[in-house]
Amino acid sequence: MNFLIRQALSHLSRRAITDPKGSYSYQTLLNTSQEYAQCLMALGLKNTPEKGMAFWLEPDFQYVAVQWAIWQTRSFAVPIAVSHPAAEVEYILTDSQVEILICSSSFENIARPLTEKLGIKLLIVNQLQSPFSQKNPLPVLHPSDPALLIYTSGTTNRPKGVLTTHAHLESQIRTLGEAWEWKAEDRTLNILPLHHVHGIVNVLGCALFAGASCEMLPKFEAKTVWDNILEERITLFMAVPTVYTRLIEFWEQQSPEKQELMSEKCQKLRLMVSGSAALPETVLRRWQEISGHILLERYGMTETGMILSNPLYGNRKVGFVGKPLPNVQVRLVDEAGQIIIEMEKAGEIQVRSPSVFREYWRKPEETAKSFVENWFLTGDVAERDADGDYRILGRKSSDIIKTGGYKVSALEIESVLLQHFAIAECAVVGLADEMWGERIAVAFVPKQEISTEDLRNWLKTQLAHYKIPTIYVSVLELPRNVMGKVIKAKVKELV
Numbered sequence: 375m376n377f378l379i380r381q382a383l384s385h386l387s388r389r390a391i392t393d394p395k396g397s398y399s400y401q402t403l404l405n406t407s408q409e410y411a412q413c414l415m416a417l418g419l420k421n422t423p424e425k426g427m428a429f430w431l432e433p434d435f436q437y438v439a440v441q442w443a444i445w446q447t448r449s450f451a452v453p454i455a456v457s458h459p460a461a462e463v464e465y466i467l468t469d470s471q472v473e474i475l476i477c478s479s480s481f482e483n484i485a486r487p488l489t490e491k492l493g494i495k496l497l498i499v500n501q502l503q504s505p506f507s508q509k510n511p512l513p514v515l516h517p518s519d520p521a522l523l524i525y526t527s528g529t530t531n532r533p534k535g536v537l538t539t540h541a542h543l544e545s546q547i548r549t550l551g552e553a554w555e556w557k558a559e560d561r562t563l564n565i566l567p568l569h570h571v572h573g574i575v576n577v578l579g580c581a582l583f584a585g586a587s588c589e590m591l592p593k594f595e596a597k598t599v600w601d602n603i604l605e606e607r608i609t610l611f612m613a614v615p616t617v618y619t620r621l622i623e624f625w626e627q628q629s630p631e632k633q634e635l636m637s638e639k640c641q642k643l644r645l646m647v648s649g650s651a652a653l654p655e656t657v658l659r660r661w662q663e664i665s666g667h668i669l670l671e672r673y674g675m676t677e678t679g680m681i682l683s684n685p686l687y688g689n690r691k692v693g694f695v696g697k698p699l700p701n702v703q704v705r706l707v708d709e710a711g712q713i714i715i716e717m718e719k720a721g722e723i724q725v726r727s728p729s730v731f732r733e734y735w736r737k738p739e740e741t742a743k744s745f746v747e748n749w750f751l752t753g754d755v756a757e758r759d760a761d762g763d764y765r766i767l768g769r770k771s772s773d774i775i776k777t778g779g780y781k782v783s784a785l786e787i788e789s790v791l792l793q794h795f796a797i798a799e800c801a802v803v804g805l806a807d808e809m810w811g812e813r814i815a816v817a818f819v820p821k822q823e824i825s826t827e828d829l830r831n832w833l834k835t836q837l838a839h840y841k842i843p844t845i846y847v848s849v850l851e852l853p854r855n856v857m858g859k860v861i862k863a864k865v866k867e868l869v
């Protein structure tokens with residue numbers, strides 16, 4: 375049995391999820407997911423744990439019920455972002471080799487022709503309740519069965535599927551449960567997209583494992599988050615730095631009386647966490663002035679779950695992401711492959727823990743290259759101070775951009791741009807930005823005249839919205855070194 379489902383059995387009457395349509399207990403979640411699993415099984419699935427099912431649903435109760443249903447058929451779940459255009463969905467459906475896509479009726483128009491083209495079975499979630507009289511015994515799950523396939527960008531051109539097992543997920547969630555003392559009385563709010571670990575594991579997974587309740591918003595809106603805080607509906611909150619910047623902006627637009635009330639209510643939360651991207655000191659300080667909270671900054675990755683965290687109690691150092699979480703081993707390794715024992719010397723973060731993923735889906739070479747023995751190479755560079763606290767210094771590759779908490783590959787955007795008839799050459803870079811952390815910019819050599827607007831609109835049909843460059847500079851040639859390689863530092867100056 376999946377570990378979340380096992381835990382849910384001890385919290386049956388508690389509220390698990392609230393969404394815009396209503397509130398749902400753990401009992402309702404279990405019943406609905408079992409019913410969906412029965413429907414899926416009745417379709418004659420061969421239960422092999424090495425097959426996935428994709429699901430494309432709004433972030434609400436149905437999302438969770440379908441995720442749990444997929445697990446109960448012993449398949450792994452492949453979440454698709456609400457915001458993805460057809461081209462991104464097609465890539466994921468093809469790469470993951472799923473045979474079934476479950477979607478809500480709002481995505482049917484795009485999903486129908488796509489699944490027909492790919493020969494994939496399409497199921498609309500509200501039709502999963504159809505009356506199948508025969509009930510099959512649900513298959514027995516093993517902790518080593520794959521649970522989730524999450525697509526994330528890297529140093530390769532297209533995103534890679536990160537495959538984690540139920541045991542990995544349980545370990546990731548237990549680690550956070552212990553470090554941040556999740557309890558059944560907690561109430562949280564999910565405003566994050568549910569195709570990445572921050573939302574799936576840290577918010578939803580942790581809440582459900584603890585028997586706590588999670589309110590799910592269709593999308594992030596500063597006002598709704600503040601309303602939740604004002605109405606004392608939540609005890610803890612997790613988000614990316616850009617979200618805190620937006621919450622600050624909203625607070626600043628209110629009257630002094632309202633601001634005072636908002637601040638007073640915010641202080642009542644027991645924990646506020648920031649992660650997925652570097653938290654600027656200005657944001658941390660301003661949030662402290664507004665809310666009284668020193669944001670707990672933590673660091674993690676899709677492949678590993680959370681790695682480093684500031685303490686729940688005690689000193690949270692500005693600019694640091696704290697120490698290794700329970701059951702996580704971390705070491706810093708220099709360019710020569712030597713383990714760094716000195717303080718304040720920079721090296722790559724390498725991680726070993728029961729939370730670390732199994733493989734990049736169907737990419738044995740990429741998987742092998744990411745490990746030295748059983749240490750996972752994060753590609754992030756950090757240093758450690760005398761207390762053993764880590765400070766993230768950046769990434770080894772300048773081709774990885776973090777925008778609003780999303781990891782984006784410059785190489786992927788370049789390869790898509792090169793498919794456009796008007797682009798001869800291009801180079802994509804990330805520029806430091808107060809709101810987004812980094813903004814995506816492109817310098818390109820045109821083959822023929824093209825407006826930025828046309829280019830942007832075309833890109834939006836190809837790539838997720840957060841991968842679309844916001845700065846476009848047309849140049850006669852790209853700066854290259856003697857070997858002909860584009861010098862990205864010079865491109866940054868150009869744009």
Ligand code: MLC
Pocket residue numbers: 565566567570571572573593594614616617649650651673674675676777778779780781810839840841
């Ligand atoms: C939205 N836009 C972005 C963007 N998000 N552009 C760049 N980067 C982003 N992240 C674009 C929109 O397409 C739109 O463009 C314009 O910005 C304004 O959109 P918006 O509606 O105001 O933005 P919003 O929907 O509110 O999104 C902002 C956000 C979102 C911060 C809520 O980006 C978000 O949810 N980020 C979190 C991502 C996340 O969960 N990462 C975790 C990965 S796991 P236009 O052209 O239409 O005007 C991980 C591991 C770990 O990293 O450690 O956690």
Ligand code: AMP
Pocket residue numbers: 526527570571648649650651652653671672673674675676677695752754766769776779780781
């Ligand atoms: P993802 O592949 O989307 O899971 O993104 C993981 C990456 O996000 C890490 O490799 C880091 O580069 C970055 N990241 C996560 N948390 C932090 C943080 N607190 N500070 C800086 N970078 C972070």
